[in-house]
């Protein structure tokens with residue numbers, strides 16, 4: 611089984627519980643935990659490579675006509691929020707501004723619409739948020755801040771999530 615199989619097993623269990631199929635007895639709970647725990651452990655082990663990949667929040671991207679490359683300035687999101695350090699890169703392809711990317715060995719990979727920097731009305735400042743849910747046909751996506759779990763709504767990200775290929779937004 612690969613990482614996605616383990617995550618799918620955890621998602622299936624999560625959906626069972628969310629849709630009323632919770633364990634009804636201590637024995638059933640024990641059995642479900644025994645079935646689910648190996649998936650959680652394997653998912654953590656197989657996702658460990660992610661700890662080696664830095665997260666960036668792009669600030670600007672400008673084309674350099676002479677070298678046909680893009681000069682990118684980004685916050686290194688691994689430091690203490692909100693005092694992220696700035697880093698500069700030269701990349702062969704453009705990136706969007708104010709978007710989170712994972713810097714993989716093959717280059718930047720966008721984390722939008724799953725992670726976003728949004729203004730939190732409760733904290734009155736920008737917060738790093740992850741998508742939790744969105745309605746099927748219209749309306750904003752609901753994201754939560756990593757730091758405090760505050761809910762933040764985003765109309766743009768709602769549309770972006772709905773435009774994902776079918777099966778990816780489940």
Ligand SMILES: [Zn+2]
Nearest residue numbers: 730732733760
């Ligand atoms: Zn907040």
